Amino acid sequence: MSSLVTLNNGLKMPLVGLGCWKIDKKVCANQIYEAIKLGYRLFDGACDYGNEKEVGEGIRKAISEGLVTRKDIFVVSKLWNNFHHPDHVELALKKTLNDMGLDYLDLYYIHFPIAFKYVPFEEKYPPGFYTGADDEKKGHITEAHVPIIDTYRALEKCVDEGLIKSIGVSNFQGSLIQDLLRGCRIKPVALQIEHHPYLTQEHLVEFCKLHDIQVVAYSSFGPQSFIEMDLQLARTTPTLFENDVIKKVSQNHPGSTTSQVLLRWATQRGIAVIPKSSKKERLLGNLEIEKKFTLTEQELKDISALNANIRFNDPWTWLDGKFPTFA
Numbered sequence: 001m002s003s004l005v006t007l008n009n010g011l012k013m014p015l016v017g018l019g020c021w022k023i024d025k026k027v028c029a030n031q032i033y034e035a036i037k038l039g040y041r042l043f044d045g046a047c048d049y050g051n052e053k054e055v056g057e058g059i060r061k062a063i064s065e066g067l068v069t070r071k072d073i074f075v076v077s078k079l080w081n082n083f084h085h086p087d088h089v090e091l092a093l094k095k096t097l098n099d100m101g102l103d104y105l106d107l108y109y110i111h112f113p114i115a116f117k118y119v120p121f122e123e124k125y126p127p128g129f130y131t132g133a134d135d136e137k138k139g140h141i142t143e144a145h146v147p148i149i150d151t152y153r154a155l156e157k158c159v160d161e162g163l164i165k166s167i168g169v170s171n172f173q174g175s176l177i178q179d180l181l182r183g184c185r186i187k188p189v190a191l192q193i194e195h196h197p198y199l200t201q202e203h204l205v206e207f208c209k210l211h212d213i214q215v216v217a218y219s220s221f222g223p224q225s226f227i228e229m230d231l232q233l234a235r236t237t238p239t240l241f242e243n244d245v246i247k248k249v250s251q252n253h254p255g256s257t258t259s260q261v262l263l264r265w266a267t268q269r270g271i272a273v274i275p276k277s278s279k280k281e282r283l284l285g286n287l288e289i290e291k292k293f294t295l296t297e298q299e300l301k302d303i304s305a306l307n308a309n310i311r312f313n314d315p316w317t318w319l320d321g322k323f324p325t326f327a
């Protein structure tokens with residue numbers, strides 16, 4: 001099992017969890033159940049992943065069989081862009097809880113600092129980049145005029161009501177977090193960002209450490225996850241698994257793999273990881289990193305020096321090119 005980090009609200013969170021993006025619905029419930037048997041205790045889901053019913057089913061099966069209790073599991077979801085208005089925050093959260101068959105989440109992130117026009121569940125769920133049939137025909141997204149602090153305050157109410165234990169933010173940059181910290185009543189416990197040796201975001205990571213906000217890395221394997229999305233940038237960027245520096249570090253630690261080096265580089269620097277895999281050996285290998293080997297300070301530095309500010313998940317490349325989230 002993964003070691004635990006203590007969040008700024010006192011809650012303990014596993015340092016290694018399982019990412020649920022792109023886990024096929026048909027196999028998802030069983031994969032979550034099997035992952036629990038392997039020792040996974042954190043599941044990083046989202047409304048947008050379209051598999052929350054199945055993630056919940058896998059968790060509930062493990063609970064009903066007595067493998068774990070609800071308290072042993074750290075359940076994460078994310079508020080999607082169409083539900084940022086305070087009238088829709090709790091509605092969206094309750095839909096997630098209802099789909100999962102759970103009473104509360106341990107952590108609920110704002111998925112992106114981007115507000116789309118509301119779409120009722122009956123019209124399309126999860127809505128993805130849909131903001132209405134007319135927009136869809138034109139390849140357009142209509143925004144909603146909702147400042148982040150309004151969304152955030154609606155989430156604070158959800159904490160008060162016991163529906164979520166903690167609030168997180170995802171894909172936020174430093175200045176937006178600074179602004180949020182000036183206006184929030186309950187501090188965010190975590191920031192989830194794209195983080196791998198091609199995109200180290202060191203200032204942002206340092207800022208979070210200073211403010212006791214846990215950084216959680218997504219897409220730890222860099223381009224890997226985006227190749228299957230057919231993203232041109234991912235297809236043309238050399239894989240990190242074959243990178244000379246990563247390979248050399250892996251060779252320095254017999255028995256380790258390059259994928260484990262990528263994860264260990266993060267966790268050893270206090271950054272949590274949520275690698276996704278559908279293969280049992282990989283799931284085990286990804287979870288085992290902490291007890292297997294320790295990288296030297298020099299190795300950590302050598303890997304960090306690979307930074308090239310290459311970002312694969314950039315809203316600027318979505319429809320319309322009008323979301324300068326990371327500009």
Ligand SMILES: NC(=O)c1ccc[n+]([C@@H]2O[C@H](COP(=O)([O-])OP(=O)(O)OC[C@H]3O[C@@H](n4cnc5c(N)ncnc54)[C@H](OP(=O)(O)O)[C@@H]3O)[C@@H](O)[C@H]2O)c1
Nearest residue numbers: 019020021044170218219220221225259275276277278282
């Ligand atoms: N907040 C956000 O905006 C955001 C964005 C992206 C992701 N996320 C979260 O972060 C999680 C992880 O990120 P991700 O899914 O983008 O990418 P990832 O975990 O970096 O990569 C997943 C890919 O790597 C492969 N893989 C997994 N373990 C491996 C290993 N040991 N060796 C070789 N290949 C391996 C997987 O294939 P197999 O399945 O075939 O093993 C899959 O193709 C997501 O599932 C999601 O929960 C959040």
